[in-house]
Amino acid sequence: MFWNKSQIDTDPDKIEDILTRGVEDAIVLESIRTKLSSGKKLRIKLGIDPTSPDLHLGHSVVLRKLRAFQDLGHTAVLIIGDFTAVVGDPTGKSATRPALSTETVEKNMKEYISQAGLIIDTKKAEIHHNSDWLAKLPFSEVYRLAAFINVTQILERSDFKNRLQSGSSIKIHEFFYPLMQAYDSVEIKADVELGGNDQLFNNLVGRTLMEKLDLTPQDVLTVSLLEGTDGIAKMSKSLDNYIGLRDKPNDMFGKIMSVPDSLIIKYFNLCTNKETSEIEEISAKNPRDQKIALAKEIVSMYHGKSVAEKAEKNFIDTFSKKEVPTDIQEIIGGGKMLSEIFVEAEVIQSKTEFATLIKQGAITNLDTGEKPSDIRISASPATYRIGKHRFLKIK
RNA sequence: GCGCAGGUGGCGGAGUGGUCAAUCGCAAUUGGCUGUAAACCAAUCGCCCUAUGGGCUACGGGGGUUCAAAUCCCUCCCUGCGCACCA
8 A cells, every 4th residue: 555645636526625615715725626636745834813713613614624624634734923913914804903912922822723623634634833934934034025026916905995985094014914824834834725715815926926936826716705604794802793603602602593584505515514315404404403413513523413402402492482591590598689690690790781771671589480579689590591691590 | 292083882883071770783682473484563771788779880091170071181001094114
């Protein structure tokens, strides 16, 4: 057996799946196909933005794509953009992004890698910090490289274009962002670079730069961006429309159920391993059942099958049958005011909120079925429901 | 350095001496409808209290004028734009 060959899986079906599922752009498609079929071990680059440590399903899309390459035996090369994070990536932003401290970056990265481990095999991946080479690059070299990149092209990017038109500032260092990212590709000799579709431009600069430096230009494969639970904007923590990979099973299940119907199939395609045929089968069902299948599938992926089944049961009992969930947060009453206990348990923000909720009839004592109307009632042992999905058991 | 325009609640963005805890939109919360979807209707949306009322804190920071300031003055910090400097 020729171990150096046999390590790479060149199954045409798997290759087609990689090239199509969730893929937005493949440049150059034929080239990637050829590379994948060649049996050569490829270096697949993914740049990581170390600004936020919490991964969500949005991040999972590209990581899953990377995993697919790993499964065929290729090398995942993660580039931690520690150097670039200090600069601030202008992509998609309407304003200059603030720089991060190196300590924050390091802390974020540790967490990031640990969470990415839920999807890719981080032990087999090559991990680099781009400060390793970017920080050492002499200015003369930077200057030389900069001559390969055309500002007119960069200005075509809508984010820059908008800022230019509205008269807001664009700093020179922001122009360097694509260049730096491109240089990463040069440095690690990437065969294929992955990214979200919003990164297409940056990734293509990598191609250009490699070509100019007489390297084989990398190919670029971008995946679709995933909308968040609001169904409108790209999933992101700052918009609070995200489903975190580390979310508690019940939360995860609930959040997925709150995703608009129109996105169910997209979620299936981008976030799960379900076969296309299976997805088609599911799409024939009514939306609620589709979504339950989706939620169950995703929760299984991150928490295991049995936990997912429990989450499903919890969901159906609590919301469909309107029963009381089984695993409710518990707290000792100790004769305090109910409002105090609620604040203490962090199910509400303030006593003022408590008063509002009481007024609105949002609080129910599930043991007696009563809705307290007095703000100043004491916390006797009982189970309370606050609004639709907050529960607290007082002992 | 000079000039101009700004810094208001999670965001956008009104308000330019009292009627401002601050119009409005988005987001959020709650109730209704429901599939914890969407859409729609209604209400709420600084904090605290001895609670259809009262108090406190808040409009970049600090100080001042005034019976009274988010609103006027001084000062500092920050952001953007223009000019100058430099080349």
